[in-house]
Amino acid sequence: MSKRCYYETLGVARGANDEELKKSFRRLAMKLHPDRCPDDPAAQEKFKEAKEAYEILSDQRKRSLYDQHGHAAFEHGMGGRGGGGFNGDVGDIFGDIFSDIFGMGGGGRVRRGSDLRYLIELDLEEAVFGADKQIEVPTLVECEHCDGSGSEDGKTSTCTTCRGQGRVRMQNGIFSIQQACPHCAGAGKVVTNPCRECRGEGRVHSERTLSIKIPAGVDNGDRIRLTGQGEAGPSGTVPGDLYVEVRVREHAIFQREGDDLHCEIPIRFGQAALGAELKVPTLDGEAEISIPPETQTGKLFRLRGKGVKSARSGRTGDLLCRVAVETPVRLTTEQRELLRQFESTFNGEDAAAHSPRNSSWLDGVRRFWDRVIS
Known part of the structure; x- marks a missing residue:
């Protein structure tokens, strides 16, 4: 059975550029990859066809041969690899395509700085109503002396290990895997005259002061993401993100459970037996509850809408007051x-x-x- 046209297999026009080829193959690979379709032989076969098509069309020399001679260019040795159809380098394809999906580019080159985590402690009132806070974050920041280049004079030279590619190929039996060049860390260039402040790193340790707005209704374990406020990345890359994790301090009166607040109200024996009108604290003032006669210790009273307004759902919880009958002391x-x-x-x-x-x-x-x- 004759092979399908490579352009048709990838669903692109004959004049498609490299980015269009990569985008199309990535879409097909995510849909048809054997890991996603382990029980679908047809999908696996289509994946192989797409992989073969991309391997040929993404190589300018092979693409030129294919445009002139079609599939015959690779059936009789014209492709330069002894014929036999597809002889693609799996490392080449997945190093360029799937590395982009998982946040890596250029065959393993890190594209951003590391994310940071910061733990902030809040009073219950700050968590419930929100607050503006300032935090001091120790981190790596871009070196001001060299503007993050790592070079004292701004000059760099091509890495001799990877010849400017930023990648090196590791051969293990029949598998060929590409990884970031260990000499230039994937940059493709090296600094010949390192910056005296950062010693060629392009980053220095510092402490950054940040203003952060705590939204109302946050709870223990909630995280606030500050994009781009994490660790500075290597030269030419973007910084990571800062994740501020919330921890709420214990309160003298209230305990929080979800969107509800709980508190214990001590009452005297006479109030429990005869009934009483009591004023109880809430986070936004006082409220009144009626204690009916013959109330037993542990009785629960619910004040609706006096809890916490959730940062996620917008629902406002309740305040639950549990009475505790006290035994009188220091009697006359x-x-x-x-x-x-x-x-x-x-x-x-x-x-x-x-x-x-x-x-x-x-x-x-x-x-x-x-x-x-x-």
Whole structure:
């Protein structure tokens, strides 16, 4: 069966430039790669055809031969590799194509500086309402003396190891792999007269002061990305990003759970028994809750909309107040006598009616002992 036209295989016009060829092959490779279609032989075959087409058309000499003689140029040795159809260098193709996908270019040349992480601690109020903060970030910055070139006089020379390509080829059996040149770190050029400030690195250690706006509603573990504020990259590349990770300090009153806030409200015995109107704190002022008579410790009261407005969903949570009945301390003689008189009123068979939790607890104890004895 005759082969398809290479241009047709890649879906490009005959006058397509190198960038159009690369873009088209990258699109097909991401769609048809065997790792993505392990159970689709047809897709795998199409991938091989696209790879072969790109290997030929991306090489100007081979492309010229193909334009003149078609597939015959590579079936009878005219391609210079002894014929036999596709003899492509896998390292060449994937070094140029897939390296771009994963943030590498030029056969392994780093295209940007490293990302940085900074941990910032906030008060709960700052996390809930947002804040403007200044942070000091130790990092590598572009050397001002040489403008990041690494050269004292601004001059560079072609790397003799890679001959200016920025890549070297490593042969391992039948596989040929390209990687960044270890001598010039993928730049293709070397500094002959290193800068006296950065010693040829193009970067120096420094501490940068940055202003950062904390959005309202952030929580523990949230990250704020500052594009381009990370570590300066090698000469001719862009800096990385800075990721500011949030940690919220413990609060004296409130605990946060998602978009809700929790707090504990201590109340006196008399307030719990007779009921009361209490003022409770919220993050934006005071609110009032009604304690009904005979309230037990642990009772939960919900104040809707008094929690945190989420930075993601925009939903506002609630404030949940849990009451804790306190035992009175430092009693006066009169208070002690009054409590004794009050306690004496619980003598008799009706005492259990006033202590619902105590009654259920005693019933549980009896059942437990009955099981043990039996």
